[in-house]
Amino acid sequence: MAKDNKKLVQAITSQEENFAQWYTDICVKAELVEYSSVKGFIILRPYGQAIWENIQKDLDARFKASGHENVAMPVLIPESLLKKEGELVNGFAPEVAWVTMGGSDELEERLAVRPTSETMFCDHWSRVLHSYRELPMKYNQWCSVVRWEKTTRPFLRSREFWWQEGHTIHETAAEAEAETQAQLDCYADTCEQDLAIPVLKGRKTDKEKFAGAEATYTIEAMMHDGKALQSGTSHYFGDGFSRAFGVQFTGRDNQLQYPYQTSWGVSTRLVGAIIMTHGDDEGLILPPAVAPYQVVVLPIAAHKPGVTEKAQELTARVAKFARVKLDDSDNSPGWKFSQWEMKGVPLRLELGPKDIEKNQCVLVRRDTREKYFVSLDELETEIPRLLNELAQNLYQRALENREKRTWAAASMEEVKRLAEENNGYIKTMWCGSLACEEKMKEEAGLSSRCMPFEQEHLADTCPCCGKPANLMVYWGKAY
Amino acid sequence: MAKDNKKLVQAITSQEENFAQWYTDICVKAELVEYSSVKGFIILRPYGQAIWENIQKDLDARFKASGHENVAMPVLIPESLLKKEGELVNGFAPEVAWVTMGGSDELEERLAVRPTSETMFCDHWSRVLHSYRELPMKYNQWCSVVRWEKTTRPFLRSREFWWQEGHTIHETAAEAEAETQAQLDCYADTCEQDLAIPVLKGRKTDKEKFAGAEATYTIEAMMHDGKALQSGTSHYFGDGFSRAFGVQFTGRDNQLQYPYQTSWGVSTRLVGAIIMTHGDDEGLILPPAVAPYQVVVLPIAAHKPGVTEKAQELTARVAKFARVKLDDSDNSPGWKFSQWEMKGVPLRLELGPKDIEKNQCVLVRRDTREKYFVSLDELETEIPRLLNELAQNLYQRALENREKRTWAAASMEEVKRLAEENNGYIKTMWCGSLACEEKMKEEAGLSSRCMPFEQEHLADTCPCCGKPANLMVYWGKAY
Numbered sequence: 001m002a003k004d005n006k007k008l009v010q011a012i013t014s015q016e017e018n019f020a021q022w023y024t025d026i027c028v029k030a031e032l033v034e035y036s037s038v039k040g041f042i043i044l045r046p047y048g049q050a051i052w053e054n055i056q057k058d059l060d061a062r063f064k065a066s067g068h069e070n071v072a073m074p075v076l077i078p079e080s081l082l083k084k085e086g087e088l089v090n091g092f093a094p095e096v097a098w099v100t101m102g103g104s105d106e107l108e109e110r111l112a113v114r115p116t117s118e119t120m121f122c123d124h125w126s127r128v129l130h131s132y133r134e135l136p137m138k139y140n141q142w143c144s145v146v147r148w149e150k151t152t153r154p155f156l157r158s159r160e161f162w163w164q165e166g167h168t169i170h171e172t173a174a175e176a177e178a179e180t181q182a183q184l185d186c187y188a189d190t191c192e193q194d195l196a197i198p199v200l201k202g203r204k205t206d207k208e209k210f211a212g213a214e215a216t217y218t219i220e221a222m223m224h225d226g227k228a229l230q231s232g233t234s235h236y237f238g239d240g241f242s243r244a245f246g247v248q249f250t251g252r253d254n255q256l257q258y259p260y261q262t263s264w265g266v267s268t269r270l271v272g273a274i275i276m277t278h279g280d281d282e283g284l285i286l287p288p289a290v291a292p293y294q295v296v297v298l299p300i301a302a303h304k305p306g307v308t309e310k311a312q313e314l315t316a317r318v319a320k321f322a323r324v325k326l327d328d329s330d331n332s333p334g335w336k337f338s339q340w341e342m343k344g345v346p347l348r349l350e351l352g353p354k355d356i357e358k359n360q361c362v363l364v365r366r367d368t369r370e371k372y373f374v375s376l377d378e379l380e381t382e383i384p385r386l387l388n389e390l391a392q393n394l395y396q397r398a399l400e401n402r403e404k405r406t407w408a409a410a411s412m413e414e415v416k417r418l419a420e421e422n423n424g425y426i427k428t429m430w431c432g433s434l435a436c437e438e439k440m441k442e443e444a445g446l447s448s449r450c451m452p453f454e455q456e457h458l459a460d461t462c463p464c465c466g467k468p469a470n471l472m473v474y475w476g477k478a479y
Numbered sequence: 480m481a482k483d484n485k486k487l488v489q490a491i492t493s494q495e496e497n498f499a500q501w502y503t504d505i506c507v508k509a510e511l512v513e514y515s516s517v518k519g520f521i522i523l524r525p526y527g528q529a530i531w532e533n534i535q536k537d538l539d540a541r542f543k544a545s546g547h548e549n550v551a552m553p554v555l556i557p558e559s560l561l562k563k564e565g566e567l568v569n570g571f572a573p574e575v576a577w578v579t580m581g582g583s584d585e586l587e588e589r590l591a592v593r594p595t596s597e598t599m600f601c602d603h604w605s606r607v608l609h610s611y612r613e614l615p616m617k618y619n620q621w622c623s624v625v626r627w628e629k630t631t632r633p634f635l636r637s638r639e640f641w642w643q644e645g646h647t648i649h650e651t652a653a654e655a656e657a658e659t660q661a662q663l664d665c666y667a668d669t670c671e672q673d674l675a676i677p678v679l680k681g682r683k684t685d686k687e688k689f690a691g692a693e694a695t696y697t698i699e700a701m702m703h704d705g706k707a708l709q710s711g712t713s714h715y716f717g718d719g720f721s722r723a724f725g726v727q728f729t730g731r732d733n734q735l736q737y738p739y740q741t742s743w744g745v746s747t748r749l750v751g752a753i754i755m756t757h758g759d760d761e762g763l764i765l766p767p768a769v770a771p772y773q774v775v776v777l778p779i780a781a782h783k784p785g786v787t788e789k790a791q792e793l794t795a796r797v798a799k800f801a802r803v804k805l806d807d808s809d810n811s812p813g814w815k816f817s818q819w820e821m822k823g824v825p826l827r828l829e830l831g832p833k834d835i836e837k838n839q840c841v842l843v844r845r846d847t848r849e850k851y852f853v854s855l856d857e858l859e860t861e862i863p864r865l866l867n868e869l870a871q872n873l874y875q876r877a878l879e880n881r882e883k884r885t886w887a888a889a890s891m892e893e894v895k896r897l898a899e900e901n902n903g904y905i906k907t908m909w910c911g912s913l914a915c916e917e918k919m920k921e922e923a924g925l926s927s928r929c930m931p932f933e934q935e936h937l938a939d940t941c942p943c944c945g946k947p948a949n950l951m952v953y954w955g956k957a958y
Contacts, residue, residue, distance in 0.1 A: 050548070070529070099578050101577040113554070139525070159581075
């Protein structure tokens, strides 16, 4: 019955049929986003926003626990400021939205709608930093940024997205390097512990690094279809920006010095990662840590005496230890099953007259759809246990998918064959040259995802040029 | 000694000498904001941002408890959308920042950097609303908005400010009216209970209401200098915007209907209200509910054995029930006293070797500077008690200031004399005509603050025109 009803209320494309369409179907039908009437801009609807807020809360607590402070920088950046660091402006200029009028007046200098805020932070620091005693300054801001992308997809690439951007300055290069790594670890922990998404940690090649950075580190997640999603990055800038912006402090030796800088960010893209890592043909599957509702309570035969009251009572009980929603609308149970499956609520709690007689309820896991008949005396232990098992299972499934879709290759022929037959990671040695990286793109359609921290020695030579190779790289097709 | 040190490290203009300068001195020297290099735009520094975040947390919890959901709307709004409601665009057009270029391409239609989002919400609802069953939709968003103001002051009026904007639609006019009132009450409660700022609640005159609204309700706070600060507004739109944007739903009678709409907002202006309501010549005084630190622990003679350790131990203890900061920097005690007074921390906890001997510490209230010698066994009761007393006292002082500075007047001569001699509220009857409202501005320099919900009958006629008058209005000079 649930199935029939489901067909009536919502039909999404299956993953197998068209993964891209399946993805956008979920974005819209689970009511995460709506396409706005501004081309390339999306609206985060309450359910999508609630997921993002849970991710924010988690990250914000982690940032603060490690001594970071939030600030708010202007949304508009003068062109002259953006141009102070040559690489950065070259990287971003093609995709900047420009404000040229204020009220009815033409502006003397056009202003960029913030695409990223390194320049504003440096400008601020150039005025407020004085002494090594004030270092480190470890700042973060939550905001949206605008980048004029040609092709857009909800969460993955849109002209506006919501993110946090951390920006820090330090007395020494070693401290800044350590910060870069610590924040990458923070992102990896959030993904693995809270979003149930396993990630590779590694360093980007020079071709793929952030404009103006000395080094970019990344966490890479693999989606269900085998394509990679860059899910968070952490950049080490050395003192390049400090020099460009004249950020200086009086050091311990009483001499003027330039601080060393980092920046790091994750965005609403993580919601896209959740959808494509865990979702199935019935819809979204949300990791409990960030699910707006962890449990949905559905009264069955709610017109029978006592059912609604008991459902309300249980909801109040569950609310003490989990985020819970009682759906007492007059939609049919089948319709509700489908709707809450589409929305990915981890656990469904069904309660009918017969259950009440037996002092039990039915708990249904969204990931496996297993049913559990649970005594009403055991909700406080069984619900957390099942949520925990579900989270573990999501992580394991994602990890198995990644392992199943990871191949090592030693020759270009092998790379090409594997890339043609599969989506997934292909790991090879690499000589380090841009030419070979570009050849991988041209001949096999692969981009470098990262040089993982956990290096393996797969061969002695680069599969592209045959020259000696010391670096191991993950390659893949990416979102 | 503290005094001398204070003079050394920071000098702010006194309130008496120049209230406006005193205000901006505090904004900068308490490290709340920095002027950015974008004209009219400010940077919220960590301490200012932390106050705003505490206000946000409080309000967000109130909104959610009353069934509101957060969303995120695009930062850019097409001009055609902004123009759909005639009054709104006329009200905002002179102060809109326009994006005209995306990357290197001229845009076909220019886009406004969000000055307010009624238009985006209506546009969204015109697509997603179908049935009365989906009503009410009670949405809120936290964001920044841009308005191209000519003259700017931190928090009070700047080209970008941070706020929340609530937008709701309802099945009936009565429900929308009730929402408008409920959110005004919510703002009043936040101001009075958390910010210790007494407010007048009332309705704006037509001249002062929001562009496109049927009615605007306001909370008005009085600053220490007697000038008024509009601190939050709540608007009732009727179905005007719904009709302009074609927002419709199928009603209970199966006919298409237009929903009734509200919007309401408070902003970082509230931080300005806190400064100007409670501050004194030593700096900021923060209400405990939103103070980033409620207690600062200062070890005295920290080089003596055991002092630092004991201070750390107490800090850990206090952290269990209050936001606390241990200042163990190597600055002098006098410098620290001044710094934390400037920053308005409600309670200072001093601990020296002699205090430790006596199993006591010294607690100093920021508002009265009273000293309390408190047994270390009683911190858990004494700190909350003193914080509470301080909050009460801040509220009482502000209320007394308002009462002292409120006058009733029956004739224009009386109004002009009072307005010349004082800053404060002058309450009079009013006939309701725009001409008399404009005369009050021209002849006495006063703008209408509100028609308070608590009306009094002060006379039978309007002091301006002598005609019969049924409305009582508060007039004042405003920020």
